[in-house]
Amino acid sequence: MYNIAIIAGDGIGQEVMNACEYLLDKLDLEFSFEYGEAGFDCFNKNGVTLPEETIKIAEKSDAVLFGASTSTPGQPSPIINLRKALNVYANIRPIKSYRGVNCLRDDINFVIVRENTEGLYSQIEYGDEEKMIAERVITRKASERISKVAFNLCEKRGQSKVTCVHKSNVLKKTDGVFKESFYNIAKQYPHIKTEDYYVDAMAMYLVTQPQNFDVIVSSNLFGDILSDESAGLVGGLGLAPSGNIGDHNGLFEPVHGSAPDIAGKHIANPCSMILSASMMLDYLGEWETANDIKNAVEKVIAECKIRTPDLGGDASTIDITKAIVKELI
Ligand code: NAI
Ligand code: MG
Helix, strand or coil: CEEEEEEEECCHHHHHHHHHHHHHHCCCCCEEEEECCCCHHHHHHHCCCCCHHHHHHHHHCCEEEEEECCCCCCCCCHHHHHHHHCCCCEEEEEEECCCCCCCCCCCCEEEEEEECCCECCCCCEEECCCCEEECCECCHHHHHHHHHHHHHHHHHCCCCEEEEEECCCCCCCHHHHHHHHHHHHHCCCCCCEEEEEEHHHHHHHHHHCHHHCCEEEECHHHHHHHHHHHHHHCCCHHHCEEEEECCCCEEEEECCCCCCCCCCCCCCCCHHHHHHHHHHHHHCCCHHHHHHHHHHHHHHHHHCCCCCHHHCCCCCHHHHHHHHHHHHC
């Protein structure tokens, strides 16, 4: 029996989470779900975007599933604070070409490893009406820790290269430490190739030669931007899952946000959420089921019959979920 914290959040977060729960209920595994609130609707109800109660539910769970939250003016981001509270310092975002999807190329298969606890997402901002300052915190400890995750993941995936992305020509001190930490850790993995690029050049290489990357490691903001760009190479945010992993907790969520433009229409693609649940099962040691879910999603997408509008079809969120479940059981 696994205790799973479910935090659906706002907008399509609710819709894709319903789909995900529907699928999990059909599996041959036992789950006990505990529900937590977070996000914009939660703020309107409770006056906070991330209640203490939600953090407690997440902390005591075996793993957390998070949908998406709409940002609340003047309030901290609930997902950034939840990642911090759980110290899930590594945000893992796999990107791959799916058969039958209009991808830039059909041989893309890399993963972005994004540092999750500091960088420009420290949310430390101050100043006055004339001048505002945001602190970009980079520590050697977090930089070495995230590099280690990247090299270990490269080994686990059986790939050969880790690419460090930074901007140390301008951010000489902060990204100087990030890059130096990367090469320090690289010494422990002499069998793995290394390279590093400035983030602006990398934004171009991701389009011109995405097939050449295996594992990409970067700081918080750069990793966030590059992962949406990368999702765009392989069919969009409807197929982009992610896991946030720490030493004691795992939190799994789609890369996308609450998509207010399509919320309530029941046409959101649930595959990012479902693939995130597959990553969760992998984390929990349920490798076979995790793999079955991945295969079922791939098969339904490849058949091109039942797809949500983001992939050119006219199926609803629940239509495609049922098709995936049918493949599974
Ligand atoms: P978004 O990721 O919500 O949407 C970007 C575009 O992708 C939209 O056109 C949307 O319709 C489409 N899209 C996203 N997920 C989709 C899915 N599953 N199926 C089909 N189409 C999908 O980003 P946006 O519009 O910039 O932000 C909307 C809200 O979400 C904002 O309040 C933002 O702060 C928040 N946000 C929250 C995140 C989180 O909770 N982790 C992450 C990113 C944004
Ligand atoms: Mg993002």
